[in-house]
Structure formats: C-alpha cells, structure tokens
Amino acid sequence: MLDIRLIREKPDFVRERLATRGGGEEAKIDIVLQIDAERRKSETELQRLQAERNRLSKEIGAKRAKKEPSDELEAQVRKIGEEIVDLTKRAGEAEEKQKNLLLEIPNLPHAKAPIGKNADANVVVRSWGEKPKLAGEVRDHVALGTNLKLFDLERAAKISGSGFICFTGAGAKLERALIQFMLDLHTREHGYREISPPFLVRRECMIGTTQLPKFEEDMYGLENGELFLAPTAEVPVTNFHREEILAIVDLPKKFVAYTPCFRREAGSAGRETRGIIRVHQFDKIELVKITTAESSYEELESLTSNAERVLQLLGLHYRVVELCTGDVGFGSAKTYDIEVWSPGQKAYLEVSSCSNFEDFQARRMNLRYKDADGKNKFAHTLNGSGLALPRLFAALIESYQQPDGSIALPEILLPYFGSAKIDKVD
RNA sequence: GGUGAGGUGGCUGAGUGGUCGAAAGCAGCGCUUUGCUAAAGCGCCGUACCUGUCAAAGGGUACCGAGGGUUCGAAUCCCUCCCUCACCGCCA
Incomplete structure (x- = not known):
C-alpha cells in the first residue's frame, strides 16, 4: 500500500x-x-x-x-x-x-529499474556457469522422469486432475534430498531461521502480502473465502510478525521455510505447461527477510546471492535478470529473477523471484520497528525462493543426464540422496 | 463439540456510568546527588488520525479483544462474534 x-x-x-x-x-x-x-x-x-x-x-x-x-x-x-x-x-x-x-494500486518501481513494457525489456545482470555439453540425444525431464519412474503425471491426474505431480520412488527421494539440502544450506551457512508454518492462511494475511484483493481468482479459497491455501510461504512467513513493533536490534529477521504452494494458475492454460514446469501444487523453499529502510537493498543483494548459491553448489548454469518496470510484481519495487538453464526446454526457467517490497507490504500488515530515535517506522520486507522445486528438479535431471538415460547426481547431494546416480527404476 | 475463567499501555495490574487515555509498580529515557559500582530523588515516557507549520510547537478526535446497542455521556451496562487459558469428550 x-x-x-x-x-x-x-x-x-x-x-x-x-x-x-x-x-x-x-x-x-x-x-x-x-x-x-x-x-x-x-x-x-x-x-x-x-x-x-x-x-x-x-x-x-x-x-x-x-x-x-x-x-x-x-x-x-x-x-x-x-x-x-x-x-x-x-x-x-x-x-x-x-x-x-x-x-489496488501497485507499488512504485525502483527509480533505477529498467523501463519497459514486458519481459523483453528485462536486463540480464549476470550469469553463472555454462550450458552443459551433453553427449548423445538430449532428453527432457518428462522423458527422463517417465523412463526412470521419478514421477507419474497420469496417475497424479487420476488423483487430482491435470497440473499435479506425483513424485515416485527415487524421484520422491530426490525431492526430499533437495529440500533437506537447501534447508541445511540456508540455516547453517546463510543464517536463516527455519519456520514450518501453517499452509492455510487467513484473508488478512493474503491482503498483507498483496495476493488479495487483486488476484483472488488465482488462489484456492476455503471456508467462504476466510481461509486460503498459501500460494507461497511468503504469505505465512512474512505475516509472522504482522501488527507488531519490532526492536531495531532484532533486525534483520531472516526466515527460511519449506512448504507446498497452491496456485490455480487461472488463465495460464497452455503456457509452459509441459511436464512439471507449471503445476497447481509444488514444493518450495522460501527466504524471507524483515529489515529496515536503510538496509533493504543490501539485503536484497544478499538474499539473491543466497538463492543463487543453491544452483552454484549443484553446478547448474543460470542467469540473473532484473525485471523491468512493466514486469515487476504488484507489490515489488525491485525484483531479480533467477533463471536456471533447462537443456530439455532449451530455455531458462524461473526458479526464484527475489523482491524488495520496501514498506509496501508492511504498511498493509502494520508491521513496524522502533528506530534508533524511538520512532515507529514501517519495516521493509523481502522474499525470494531458495528455490522452487519442480523446475529445479527438471533442470537438474536434464543437466546431469547420461547418454544411457541414467542421471549422475552432483556430489553435494550424495549425503542427502544416498547414492551418486539414478540408473534404474526403484 | 461441552464446561469454566479471562482479554486494559512494552510488562504486571487497579478501575464497574461523568473531570479516566486510564491509578500503582516494573522496564525504558533524561537530569540531580555521588570516588566507582550500586542506591536515592525529580521529571519524561502508548498508538493512529485530523488540524496547524517551511519544519515544529500547539489544538482536537478516536482507541481499554472486535462489532453493534442503551445513554446527554460507556473501559465500566446489554447483545453478538473472535481469541487465549484450563478441564472434559472425540480424534491423527
């Protein structure tokens, strides 16, 4: 607001x-x-x-x-x-x-944000690594996953309809390994506090983080619109301190949460819908920060690099894109998208969107802190995925596929996954 | 789901129709005294909004869980709801 x-x-x-x-x-x-x-x-x-x-x-x-x-x-x-x-x-x-x-009025884009109508005007600010050189036929995650029975989209549809994933066998285990790996990274090395929040959130919270009132048709609602399935952990976690006045010495607050995310994806039928790229329910590790006006842009840089670290450790090629004024989200002043390379799609996939909302969300949720002069000020809030799982999963298996159709996992996952490769149906 | 107790400022806790935005204590801030520490004394110390101003000072209104009602006037009386705690029942 x-x-x-x-x-x-x-x-x-x-x-x-x-x-x-x-x-x-x-x-x-x-x-x-x-x-x-x-x-x-x-x-x-x-x-x-x-x-x-x-x-x-x-x-x-x-x-x-x-x-x-x-x-x-x-x-x-x-x-x-x-x-x-x-x-x-x-x-x-x-x-x-x-x-x-x-x-219903969106936030003001940052003064230095690239001006533009749509994603075409976004600016690549850096990229890391290189596209993997894959020998033989390059299969996409659907082919790889189907072959090794890492997930079952048809049976997921039988259970819940199209747009749902059912991870199976080694796929389910890899999903779990990635979650554990990311949570450990952010809590141990980046200093985030782990939160395991409720997945059903109240209407006020959805207003607080700007999903409502404008985007209600994209949300799953229950109980006559009083509760919603959280579309991202941003909602429960940012609202954790809603209506509070925090002490400045306690800032920044840094939270990491693993949750499923529920999205209707109304109006996006046919777009990027192949395989597990765009679904109604997916798992995500989310990073959230609550901080001061003075430090929020610094915190945005570090939050983004914390999310990037996941891809670096997994050895996946990616780029970071600064969104232009026409593409930044409703509540955001400045956003970096992190896009991982998908050899199967031959495209970059958004796996994280790191945003500084400045005091836009805080004003809606009445989240304040007492500054050094004892005055109450609205906090600045930030968040970004660290990272979203299905797309990370897809890029990972595509990037590490072997000519024989097996997958050789990066070493860092060994302690989490328990074996170095996936080469047969388990 | 049932029964009971309760929701007042950062905290504890008085206040049961009028001068109560709210006693007192604790915490916090400032000053004084003091060899240091400690202690004591004095003062200040909620939030939002309106108004005012270059900015302030100042003036005003609202807020005692939320929303209604009664009244000339409500923290105080009445109704509804929400939440917290305790116990019982049911249940993963």
Whole structure:
C-alpha cells in the first residue's frame, strides 16, 4: 500500500512512477485524492462535533452534581448526536473507499529499474556457469522422469486432475534430498531461521502480502473465502510478525521455510505447461527477510546471492535478470529473477523471484520497528525462493543426464540422496 | 463439540456510568546527588488520525479483544462474534 501522504504531497511523482508499469494505474491517483479530500472534510467536521459533545456532556455532569437543571443542554447534545451518527457513517464510507482503492494500486518501481513494457525489456545482470555439453540425444525431464519412474503425471491426474505431480520412488527421494539440502544450506551457512508454518492462511494475511484483493481468482479459497491455501510461504512467513513493533536490534529477521504452494494458475492454460514446469501444487523453499529502510537493498543483494548459491553448489548454469518496470510484481519495487538453464526446454526457467517490497507490504500488515530515535517506522520486507522445486528438479535431471538415460547426481547431494546416480527404476 | 475463567499501555495490574487515555509498580529515557559500582530523588515516557507549520510547537478526535446497542455521556451496562487459558469428550 502506498502512503496516502506521499500521494497527497507528490502526486506527479507518484503518477510518473506508476506510469512506468504501463498498466494505467496512475489514473487512480486523481480518484484517491478526491476521496481523500472528502474523507478529511467529513472527519474534521465530525471531530469538531465530537469535541462539542464532550464539552457539553461534561457541563451536564457538573450541573447534575450541583443538582442544577440540565434539560436544555441535554436536548442540544441529543441533536449533535444525530449529526454525529450521520457524519460517522459518511466518514466511515469514505475511509473504506479510500482503503479499498489504495489496496489496488501497485507499488512504485525502483527509480533505477529498467523501463519497459514486458519481459523483453528485462536486463540480464549476470550469469553463472555454462550450458552443459551433453553427449548423445538430449532428453527432457518428462522423458527422463517417465523412463526412470521419478514421477507419474497420469496417475497424479487420476488423483487430482491435470497440473499435479506425483513424485515416485527415487524421484520422491530426490525431492526430499533437495529440500533437506537447501534447508541445511540456508540455516547453517546463510543464517536463516527455519519456520514450518501453517499452509492455510487467513484473508488478512493474503491482503498483507498483496495476493488479495487483486488476484483472488488465482488462489484456492476455503471456508467462504476466510481461509486460503498459501500460494507461497511468503504469505505465512512474512505475516509472522504482522501488527507488531519490532526492536531495531532484532533486525534483520531472516526466515527460511519449506512448504507446498497452491496456485490455480487461472488463465495460464497452455503456457509452459509441459511436464512439471507449471503445476497447481509444488514444493518450495522460501527466504524471507524483515529489515529496515536503510538496509533493504543490501539485503536484497544478499538474499539473491543466497538463492543463487543453491544452483552454484549443484553446478547448474543460470542467469540473473532484473525485471523491468512493466514486469515487476504488484507489490515489488525491485525484483531479480533467477533463471536456471533447462537443456530439455532449451530455455531458462524461473526458479526464484527475489523482491524488495520496501514498506509496501508492511504498511498493509502494520508491521513496524522502533528506530534508533524511538520512532515507529514501517519495516521493509523481502522474499525470494531458495528455490522452487519442480523446475529445479527438471533442470537438474536434464543437466546431469547420461547418454544411457541414467542421471549422475552432483556430489553435494550424495549425503542427502544416498547414492551418486539414478540408473534404474526403484 | 461441552464446561469454566479471562482479554486494559512494552510488562504486571487497579478501575464497574461523568473531570479516566486510564491509578500503582516494573522496564525504558533524561537530569540531580555521588570516588566507582550500586542506591536515592525529580521529571519524561502508548498508538493512529485530523488540524496547524517551511519544519515544529500547539489544538482536537478516536482507541481499554472486535462489532453493534442503551445513554446527554460507556473501559465500566446489554447483545453478538473472535481469541487465549484450563478441564472434559472425540480424534491423527
């Protein structure tokens, strides 16, 4: 949520930054300003009347104490009371309207973000490693996985419909090994605290991390829209400290969580849907940070490199892309996507999206910290996958496939997986 | 699911219709005294919003779990809901 005071004081600046997203959101600014002016007018008048009522009520109390008549004053206050009822309703409505509108205005992209309409304008900021030189026929993860029975998409569909994965045998074990490997890496070497959160989250939390109200059709809801299946651990973990005031000495907070993620993927039918690349349920390791305004961009760099480390240790080629203004997510000011190379797709697959939301989410969830001067400030929140599993799984088996159809796993997984290769159905 | 107890400021905890945004204590901050430490004394010390201003000071309103109601006036009375704790039942 943008700060209404910023909108009030620098409307041109806000409009200009929003316009770089190319979504026409800047048109909402005039409406917000108009509602804000109305709201404040009713509020000021309301408060004037309340002050008057308080004053007269005290007089009535004083008169009664002295056993003097107070009928006239009481009639006066009764009349003010009626006006207050009316104005309270009007002020309340204006506030509600303003809040709802503010919830639908996206964050301002960072001042230095590359300007552009869509993903074509994203900028590759670095890449690591090289595309693997594979001997013989290059198979994609579906062929490899089917052959070695690492997952079973047809039976998953029998259970849950299309867009679900059922890992089996060595595939299930590899999934588990990767989870354990990543959790150990982030907790032991990168200093994150492990959280195992609930997967069902309340509506307020979904609003807090910006999945709602705009993207409700992409979410799985239960209990009449009061609970949702979390589409990412970002939701439960970032909201962990919602409505709190943290001590500055406790910042940054760094959390890592392993959870399944549930997404309807409405409207993305046919896009990148082959195999296990885009599904309704997938596992993910998520990194979340809560920090100060001063340090959030530094923390974004380190968070991104913490996620990259997973690919480096697994020896997978990837690149890091900075998203342009037209491609950054609704709540984000700045985002790096980490894209792993998939030999099977002959394409880079997004396995992590590392974002700094600045105070956009914190304002929605009223998450603050007390700064060095004892003043309460909205925290800055960040998150990124570290990493998303099915795509990592796909890139891994494709990159390490052998001419005979087996998979030679990177050494670092040995203690987690228990053997160096997958060469037969288990 | 049932029964009972309870939700007041960073914490503990008073307050049962009027001058209560709320006693007191603890913690925190500042000052004084003091050889150091300690202790004592004095003062300050919630949040949001509106207004005001270059900025402030200042003024005002709201908030005692949430939402309604009664009343001239509600932390206080009434209703509904939520949450926490304890015990019972059921259950992975």
